[in-house]
Amino acid sequence: MPIDATLKALAEPRRREILRLVWSHELPATAIADHFREVTRPAVSQHLGVLRAAGLVSERRDGTRRLYRAERDEIQKVRAFLDDYWTSGLSRLRDVAEAAEREKGKQ
Amino acid sequence: MAELVQEIMIEATPETIWPFLTDPDKHLEWEGTKVELDPRPGGVYRVLVAGAYQSAGEFVELVPMEKIVFTFGWDQDDNPIRPGSTTVEITLHREGDKTRLRLVHQGLPDADAVEQHRHGWGHYLDRLSVRAAGGDPGADRGPGGEAS
Numbered sequence: 556m557p558i559d560a561t562l563k564a565l566a567e568p569r570r571r572e573i574l575r576l577v578w579s580h581e582l583p584a585t586a587i588a589d590h591f592r593e594v595t596r597p598a599v600s601q602h603l604g605v606l607r608a609a610g611l612v613s614e615r616r617d618g619t620r621r622l623y624r625a626e627r628d629e630i631q632k633v634r635a636f637l638d639d640y641w642t643s644g645l646s647r648l649r650d651v652a653e654a655a656e657r658e659k660g661k662q
Numbered sequence: 663m664a665e666l667v668q669e670i671m672i673e674a675t676p677e678t679i680w681p682f683l684t685d686p687d688k689h690l691e692w693e694g695t696k697v698e699l700d701p702r703p704g705g706v707y708r709v710l711v712a713g714a715y716q717s718a719g720e721f722v723e724l725v726p727m728e729k730i731v732f733t734f735g736w737d738q739d740d741n742p743i744r745p746g747s748t749t750v751e752i753t754l755h756r757e758g759d760k761t762r763l764r765l766v767h768q769g770l771p772d773a774d775a776v777e778q779h780r781h782g783w784g785h786y787l788d789r790l791s792v793r794a795a796g797g798d799p800g801a802d803r804g805p806g807g808e809a810s
Contacts, residue, residue: 641767648679649763652678652679653673656678
């Protein structure tokens with residue numbers, strides 16, 4: 556399920572931080588790595604790879620640089636998914652409440 | 663802060679619906695595999711979803727048959743969102759012998775608010791993980807898979 560990859564990608568705090576960094580403007584990998592003092596560059600690279608595989612960021616090459624940017628549409632799908640989650644919960648509530656109502660009617 | 667709003671018409675009276683929101687045993691019938699509810703302001707709200715995801719918060723306001731407000735978050739070590747970090751408000755509007763239920767989940771960041779509310783993402787993650795694990799309304803019965 557594609558949404559599963561999205562969730563796993565977002566489950567790591569540093570990846571969420573990266574997403575925030577590249578939310579409104581494109582950044583080169585070096586600038587992203589510089590933001591994390593306590594994380595090694597290879598580790599940042601790996602996080603970027605996971606985000607990219609999940610479709611949450613796009614990568615563009617400019618000469619030797621790699622530039623990253625958040626894919627907002629993909630992130631909006633996550634919200635749509637949450638909406639769906641509530642819909643199913645409330646429909647279950649409706650089903651059990653309506654069944655209880657019918658039971659009351661019989662008494 | 664972003665909010666998520668949902669409405670649903672239920673062919674039952676608020677009196678019938680109310681216990682499903684406040685009585686642990688009845689709550690189990692539609693959500694949760696283990697439910698602990700103390701429906702009074704400051705009282706505990708804990709619903710274990712799909713046998714693996716522990717939601718937690720506390721009741722804020724209760725107006726019997728009309729309105730219930732509770733805080734909400736996830737009580738899990740790997741989740742940056744603390745219990746009680748978002749708020750869910752459910753209101754029941756009587757319409758004849760039916761009820762219009764309205765749910766407003768507040769404190770959620772929408773995509774455009776990520777920069778301002780970065781920590782809010784964690785909440786999404788768990789809610790979504792739960793849904794992703796089950797995939798359909800059967801999820802709460804905790805079929806094999808999602809708990810592992």
